[in-house]
Amino acid sequence: MKKKNRVKNIILGILTVLVILIFSFPFLWMLLASFKTQAQIMSTEDVLLFKPTFDNYKSVFEQYDFLDFIVNSLVVAVVSTIGSLLLGLPAAYAIARYKMQKLSLVILVARIVPGITFLIPWYILFSKIGLVDTYTALILSHMLVGLPFIIWVMMSFFEGLPHEIEEAGLIDGATKSQVFLKIIMPISGPGVITSSLLSFIFSWNNFMFSIILAGDKTKTLPVAVFNFISYSETNWGALMAAACIITLPVLIIALVAQRYIVSGLAAGAVKG
Template structure:
């Protein structure tokens, strides 16, 4: 259905109103990161800096093991996302083709359950195993976030993929694993892209697990922003610079892969129509 110019205008205004708070906060964070503390504490507030304080980024990077935390975040997020895809995509395919609705409900419950519910028992388990202070507990507990995301997204996608190609491959003598690898997996590539990006975002931005389970040398990048806070005085410039650098990787990933995201999210609706 083609929209009238008035409908397009109203839709644009509605979208602008919905996203304006997020855009405003993001722009204000950029402003804080580029100003010296005198202008950050000025009243009335100064939005455009008179001098560019690039030293805030240098201070954020050079303070309190920022590079180490960045490396830890890359390892934890990369490992948790990779394992989630390796486990979650075949699991979603099996649940879909076997019509295991009870298993799908269990995955949904695991997805809806707050991560803090798993934190205390897993903390005691990792303490008993002597793994606290290493990266392994964070990788394992991040799977609680990433695996249900991958499975739930891919269940919805595999439900809408055509079965004719798979049936033809089975008739030609292919095994179920060959059908999955050579037929279903290439078709499901847009859905896998969406699951990958969402897994990265949820794992990368997680804060609580990094604070509780990690040691001083194994904390992740969001903890670096928290460590810039102090009881004496908050340095808003370096804090905003560190926050932007934490936000930048998933933001760039989303921007560069936006076409794949849109294709993955709309594929089910198109194929189901």
């Protein structure tokens, strides 16, 4: 019996290593390519053994002004996430507590519908009121997807909290808003962290809205990376360096907050 279990563990370990290698290979190749010259990237020799260079990262920041794009992406992602939380948390709590099934269905439909469906009406609206190439247009467009996601994740979390917690607060003299802010929100930390992080990651990586609504002043990182590709040549070294810069914050967030993400997606830490 022990021998069979040992064989199963060995097979499981081998399969786990294979899965990790398969999924991590594109990132590792991207990381290695960011330290290569254009000729080294195109060559099939010495894939792993080469003399690294930092010229790609220097050109990204010096030649392409990548720091401005980082600031643009950071502003849009942070503000759109905060705005979605301010609107989405009370909405999710109200839907969960008062059983607004029809409204929850509308939120679900808004979550399922592809964002490209709203792109043309969104562009026409913003162009009419002169908001194209502004932070406002990008933030609102990102909230269009982030807000329904936060509401849908937090609805299931709030539904898992027992009503006795709120009743105890009301008996002690707290108002409903005080119960929500001082009792419900502190114990909903995993759900809030999960929804906000995933919303931030969506906004940070979003390309579709930015390619249409952003301009020279508000160009974000995904659009800036796209500019490395031209009809005549693709600057693969700078492209890989820029891709690593975009990926690094998301990777750090995933590693640091993975515990909260897993517990938050479990739809509530307290069950009634």
